Every structure is written in C-alpha cells, then in structure tokens.
Amino acid sequence: MSDAHQTIDAAVKGHDVMLFMKGTKQFPQCGFSGQVVQILDYLGVDYQTMNVLEDDAVRSGIKDYSNWPTIPQLYVKGEFVGGCDIVREMFQAGELQEHLSNAGVPTRDAAA
Structure with missing residues (x-):
C-alpha cells in the first residue's frame, strides 16, 4: 500500500490540477468522472488524470489518501x-473558477 500512497502523493504534488477518475479524459468510464472532465474541459484547464481502474491499490489508496469515499477526486495545487x-456545485456557483484562479491555474473565460 505504501507504493500506491507514494504514486498518489507524487501525482497530487507533481501536477497543478490532478483528477483521479474511472477511465481517461478521452474515455471516462463512469458518468461522475465524465461530468468532472466536461467541467474542466469547458474551463480550458490544463489537468492530468489517473485511471484508478488500472490499479486496485491506487483505487483503494486514493480513498484513504483523501479520507473521501468516492471517485472521481479532484486536487488543485x-x-x-x-x-x-x-x-x-462549485462550478455552477462560480466558486471553482475562483478557486482555480486564486491557485494560479489559468482557465478560459467561459463567461465572456
């Protein structure tokens, strides 16, 4: 499990925006992962993903890492x-865009 924790930690700390999801950006394999991909793509965010379906240790490890029971999981900085x-909900309220901006992550001005 420590290898999975190291893999997760390196991914979270190594990328400004990291999404742990089921499937890939090009082919999400669950509706929830697909929704987050659509939001990030709509905002024009440069982000990396990790497909938790490829590694059972990462799939269970990410839940321990964040103390959050579900996937997808989004990390910023x-x-x-x-x-x-x-x-x-954050996206619909404009809070996600503000959070990304405050973190220094460029987004497309979707409101313009």
Whole structure:
C-alpha cells in the first residue's frame, strides 16, 4: 500500500490540477468522472488524470489518501477539492473558477 500512497502523493504534488477518475479524459468510464472532465474541459484547464481502474491499490489508496469515499477526486495545487457533486456545485456557483484562479491555474473565460 505504501507504493500506491507514494504514486498518489507524487501525482497530487507533481501536477497543478490532478483528477483521479474511472477511465481517461478521452474515455471516462463512469458518468461522475465524465461530468468532472466536461467541467474542466469547458474551463480550458490544463489537468492530468489517473485511471484508478488500472490499479486496485491506487483505487483503494486514493480513498484513504483523501479520507473521501468516492471517485472521481479532484486536487488543485496539492489540495483536495472534492468529488463530482462538490466540483459541479462549485462550478455552477462560480466558486471553482475562483478557486482555480486564486491557485494560479489559468482557465478560459467561459463567461465572456
């Protein structure tokens, strides 16, 4: 399990925006992961993903890492933001865009 923890920690700390999801950006394999991908793509965010379906240790390890029971999980600048529902609600309220901006993560001005 420590290898999975190291893999997760390196991914979270090594990328400004990191999404742990089921599937890939190009082919999400669950609706919740797909929704977060759509939001990030809509905002034009540069982000990396890790497909938890490829590694059972990462799939269970990410839940321990964040103390959050579901996937997908979004991290910005090493900080856990939330899962699909939280990301969607933040996006709809404009809070996700503000959070990304405050973290120095460029987004497309979707409101313009």
